[in-house]
Amino acid sequence: MATGDQQHIQAATELPMIRIFDTTLRDGEQSPGASLNTREKLEIARQLELLNVDIIEAGFPITSNDDFEAVRQIAGVIRNCSVAALARTVEKDIVRAAEAVREAAKPRIHVFCATSKIHREYKLKRAKEEIIKISVEGVKLARSFVEDVEFSPEDASRTELPFLSEVVEAVIEAGAGTVNIPDTVGYSTPDHFAHVITHLFATVKNIHRAVISVHCHNDLGLAVANSLAAVQAGARQIECTVNGLGERAGNCSLEEVVMAIKMRPDVFKAQTRINTKRIYPISRLVSSLTGIHVQRNKAIVGENAFAHESGIHQHGMLSNRKTYEIMDPEDVGIPASKLVLGKHSGRHALRDRLIQLGFELTEEQIDKVFEQFKALADRKKEIFDEDLEALVKDMFDEASNGRAWELVSLQTTAGTNTVPTATIKLRNTATGEIITDAATGDGPIDAAFSCILRMTGTDAVLREFELRALTGGRDALGEVSLELVSRARSFRGRGRSTDVIEASVLAYINALNRLTRATNDRQKVENP
Numbered sequence: 001m002a003t004g005d006q007q008h009i010q011a012a013t014e015l016p017m018i019r020i021f022d023t024t025l026r027d028g029e030q031s032p033g034a035s036l037n038t039r040e041k042l043e044i045a046r047q048l049e050l051l052n053v054d055i056i057e058a059g060f061p062i063t064s065n066d067d068f069e070a071v072r073q074i075a076g077v078i079r080n081c082s083v084a085a086l087a088r089t090v091e092k093d094i095v096r097a098a099e100a101v102r103e104a105a106k107p108r109i110h111v112f113c114a115t116s117k118i119h120r121e122y123k124l125k126r127a128k129e130e131i132i133k134i135s136v137e138g139v140k141l142a143r144s145f146v147e148d149v150e151f152s153p154e155d156a157s158r159t160e161l162p163f164l165s166e167v168v169e170a171v172i173e174a175g176a177g178t179v180n181i182p183d184t185v186g187y188s189t190p191d192h193f194a195h196v197i198t199h200l201f202a203t204v205k206n207i208h209r210a211v212i213s214v215h216c217h218n219d220l221g222l223a224v225a226n227s228l229a230a231v232q233a234g235a236r237q238i239e240c241t242v243n244g245l246g247e248r249a250g251n252c253s254l255e256e257v258v259m260a261i262k263m264r265p266d267v268f269k270a271q272t273r274i275n276t277k278r279i280y281p282i283s284r285l286v287s288s289l290t291g292i293h294v295q296r297n298k299a300i301v302g303e304n305a306f307a308h309e310s311g312i313h314q315h316g317m318l319s320n321r322k323t324y325e326i327m328d329p330e331d332v333g334i335p336a337s338k339l340v341l342g343k344h345s346g347r348h349a350l351r352d353r354l355i356q357l358g359f360e361l362t363e364e365q366i367d368k369v370f371e372q373f374k375a376l377a378d379r380k381k382e383i384f385d386e387d388l389e390a391l392v393k394d395m396f397d398e399a400s401n402g403r404a405w406e407l408v409s410l411q412t413t414a415g416t417n418t419v420p421t422a423t424i425k426l427r428n429t430a431t432g433e434i435i436t437d438a439a440t441g442d443g444p445i446d447a448a449f450s451c452i453l454r455m456t457g458t459d460a461v462l463r464e465f466e467l468r469a470l471t472g473g474r475d476a477l478g479e480v481s482l483e484l485v486s487r488a489r490s491f492r493g494r495g496r497s498t499d500v501i502e503a504s505v506l507a508y509i510n511a512l513n514r515l516t517r518a519t520n521d522r523q524k525v526e527n528p
């Protein structure tokens, strides 16, 4: 058997190509509290293009005007990847998806319909024949707009196999070029999932006319293993998300599945087109923009993924890195050094570092970040990558969400035997009016939040609150991530400051601004 570099050369020339279908912006964004605005989605889409994914699923256009607009804008700028839009087998969904991807260089419509018994009986209330009929009609309608149509039998892994084969055969006949087999509820196991794929190859007569794809959820922590088992059984497209983001326990993690294929061509006998050096930057970007942190010990991109603590390991690493490291961190884009910037760093150094971190900013955007960078450097001696990411994130946030409310000033008192009090001045940006109020609470943060709720007249409830230091050191930026819930919708907000009470208030106002924007959008849709 070939070893080491030889294996990789062999892999690059002979092995079948697995298409990487990224659904961070659609399924990933469905994860509670992970909502992204259009500008943020565009930035992620650009990075996905640099990562060299084959398909970007940009959204589900029928669900909101925002989703439609994000898909439309992404379709307008992405040239090297297919851009897909999701649709149910419903005419208005498909028409809207087609409109959204119209400007794409390579448009794809992804149509889905549930096929399992439980979904047929309790969700769709339709018989098997009707499911086949609407699936076929959906694919045909999508094909009237674009060449490239994908079909997903939702909850495929819990669908009776003979019926699944029937559906797959019918949609291929109707013109689906890709058939995606979802393990929607993360119920499958590697053996079972491979069996489903093998069964399809054995029973669907026209299967050679379509690419078989897989889409695994991670409820049992098996999404990556199931996807890889499917590749061994013949699947040639994997649907996945950056950092494994997604509903509930998430989706198959892009970085894990790609690196498994890259590191073990002897086992999976396949390759992808992914530029693995872009993995770490996009992981950081997605975590920073969604506010969903990557766990420390997460494979490939976690903070500890390449950290060696024990003496035995460190000794081995010094003699030969390969004793305890199967991958080179630089292969996944982890920078060799942590460059620290400071007060005396110029715009040029900042620009270089932003590029290394994976940001593609315009000169005007760099100017804005540089302004904030200088202000931060006056408060903080060393500026780390995390600080820079925070500055970029704030810039995107401000540009896209707009600000219904702006903090003018905050004063709090707290301490032993004192009633915690917050006095706040807010600017209503629509009217320019500045309002002042004060409130008491269990602590200064609680007082500030009660005060803001009263001032803005919103009914949101605080569901989650997390405070962490972005970097080490006493002058570290404190970052607050929180989630507000209003009318069953959740809105995430983030704020950063060297003062943690100010960071909390900024996060609260940031979430309220998202909530206000969503409420205004909904009103526009309801009363156009």
Ligand code: KIV
Pocket (backbone or CB within 6 Å): 027, 112, 152, 154, 155, 180, 182, 183, 184, 185, 215, 217
């Ligand atoms: O999990 C799922 O079944 C999906 C489909 C829409 C592909 O996300």
Ligand code: ZN
Pocket (backbone or CB within 6 Å): 027, 182, 184, 215, 217
């Ligand atoms: Zn899914």
